[in-house]
Amino acid sequence: MENKKPNFLALVPFILFIGSYLAIGTTLVVNGDSMGFYGFKAPIAVIIGIIAAFLMIKGKMDDKFNAFIKGCGDENIIIMCIIYILAGAFSTVSKQMGGVDATVNLGLSVIPPGLITVGIFVIACFISISTGTSVGTIAALGPIAVGFAEKTTISMPLIIATLIGGAMFGDNLSVISDTTIAATRTQGVEMRDKFRANLAMAIPAMIVTVVLLVVFGRPDVVPAKEVYEFDFIKVIPYIFVLVGSIAGLNVFVVLVLGTMLSGAIGLFNGAFNLLEYSNFVYDGFAGMFEIFLLSMLTGGLAGIVSFGGGIEWILTKIKGFIKGRKSAEVGIAVITSLTDMATANNTVAIIIDGPIVRNIVEEYKVDPRRSASLLDSFGAIMQGFIPYGAQVLTAVQFTEGQVSPFQVMPLLWYQFALAFFVILSIFIPFADGFIKKNPWDFAKWAPKSK
Template sequence: MKHVRLPTMTEIIFTLGLFLAIVFSFTVKFDLPIQLALFISWFIFIVLGTRLGYDYKQLQGAITKGISNGLEAVLILIVVGALIGTWIAGGIVPTIIFYGLEFIHPSIFLLATLVICSLTSLATGTSWGTVGTAGIAMMAIGEGMGLPLPLVAGAVLSGAYFGDKLSPLSDSTVLAASMSKVDVIAHVRAMLVLDIPAYIITAILFTISGFIYGGRNTDLEKVEFLKKALLENFDIHIWMLIPAIVVILMLALKQPSMPTIASGALLGTIWATVFQGMDFSKALGTAYSGFSIDTGIKFMDSLLNRGGIEGMLGSIVVIIFGLGFGGLLEHLGVLKVIVSKFQKKLTSAGNITLSTLIVAFLANVFGCAMYVSLILTPKIMQENYDKFYIDRRVLARNSEVGGTLTSGMIPWSDNGIFMAGILGISTFSYLPFMWLSFVSIALAIIYGYTGKFIWYTKKSPVLQQKAN
């Protein structure tokens, strides 16, 4: 049997540097799909693996294991794509846009966006579903009110991620808790002491921004023009919102996510047939191929012409490649070696917290999928928490802050590609306005170094040193 070893830092720096060079050159210089860059990067790490003593069968097994660990994300994305297509066709999303233009004042629009997306995400447990439905509507309303779209996208994402990492229905919440061996409800309670202050600060920032921008560029004629265009192309009535209410209630009652969202897509198909006058087969087809319309308004068309399983295929491929890549990273011990180089400095809750956030972020950067980060980070960091008797709830919280909240910041990650595609603006455009993420990360670091809301399983060496 061949002797296997861990990679050296030189080998890690070279291979990860080559990975980043391929990703940036493909996306920035050559305008090639990120999926191709990730596929090629598989083989770079396969070569590294063979150099470390592994045979190809073992490395392929690591890839398939990584993919199987996060396959639920693919299933959720498929049904979310179907939901988006049929909800636009059924008039659900257009109705939300219309009533938003009708009733939400520009000065409080950003705050309203944050709250609406938060409530939707809390109730449904999916940031992707929230951005694909309420998020699209908020972007259209914001455009009609003349607000900067990156700022609107920041409010959408802040709300969507707030609910996603607090809802017991969220796959990321469950994954972070289970990988850290923590009860889901205990994890949610541990998140609350960080998320509530972060949410209040974020709400204040968006309220101030709303008063600065709201009304300044609002073109009332444009608002009326958009409303008229919606009325001309869709049957707009309050009962158009019934499918949304049904799905939110079912998810709130802890019904399984995939069949619930799929049933919402079916309701969208029925609504498109009954209320929007579409042929049933064509309405059902929007679940796969997405919705298509020509309203004569370029921005409205770009927001409404989307959805469908077909529209999610690019993101699905990214997730598959990212999960496989993460499986290789874990099998070869890449991140473990990086952490071991800083092991001597991990002597306080603050340093351990900061390291956890960095590891989670790097797992997103190199694993290209939020699931990779939430799977790898607890595995890599758990020994450091146990060594100092820091409660695993702190590990789960830090893993989710560093993993879930930074996933949309990486242009080549599953979340980065999905969010940019759905919202219609680049990742780097909305990145500066992901205020909830930045505030949460800052609070997590402050908690770590001050000892605030850092719980211990028993008298830890850290506390003993302080007492002495």
């Protein structure tokens, strides 16, 4: 498609999409719904933007409709959507066969009583990277973390902040996280490459957090060691998916085999029968419907906005302060952080920003593996920090009013450490060594001109 002249008017539908989502979510919160940003469904907000785009952007209706359909049916959008539903099936089946409970109990069984906060953090890291869901990790570990705080002298805000940090570790790194899927597909890179790039920043942040917890998070009163029962075989599917993805196996094959492995374990242990297994697979598909629809519709909206010159307008303005690779990466960080603050959803933010970031990547020759890493990292940093995000709100709800989100925010040590190392990596590219083993060929990666 030929380049369009920069046109701010074409960007207004995108602004309406984000603005309506933000305005309605804020209104619901003000009216007493703490989870208000999740009460209004994002796909409806996208439809508002799409309708506005068809009405406001100049051009023949057929041309605009074709741009919309091409955006919806973009190869990376379709691949992303299929990965979503397969990841949903794996997560649902694995949870139903007892995988999450087994993983939690495995971790709890090896925690030294004097290192409870470190143990909660490490277990949350493992569960989130295995299951791909930060909110699910918080839901699984929240009651246990609160129970530990009540039995000891550990600060309740600290243990809640520790739980959130561990959950965001895996949200950023997991190969089946919807944020990872969105970041890699919008940038056209392999998951293992984005994983390696992120690992160089996440591991130092994790180490710093563990050291701080060892120094400042020890309880004065050490509880008695408890015995937790677990079946290690139920943890194996998570290990298989993690290792298989990092090793470079096709993500579709990994997720299908992982779902079959979890199903076989569940059938063998009597957790469900064959019919129930098939229904859990479908439930996993259905559970990803909202993000599936959001991705497809946002791709369509981006297609119309690009057709009208909106993306070109953004890039023209961005070029005013971007002078090279470093400032381009700073721009990616700022765009992602601001969009997440506006939407309170890092997956939505990455889906929105993906096409814009991809254009920045092409213009300034930023490694797309690096841009995918920055998208996912800053989405995780901001999402795990904002007091109205699902992660913080879900975690503090387990305290039954004892802790507010604002008490937790200063203690989110992992988010602060990750932000430090990601920003440092922009100016001192120490993370590049993790991806140079597979040199990036821009000419090969860049989309062919149409």
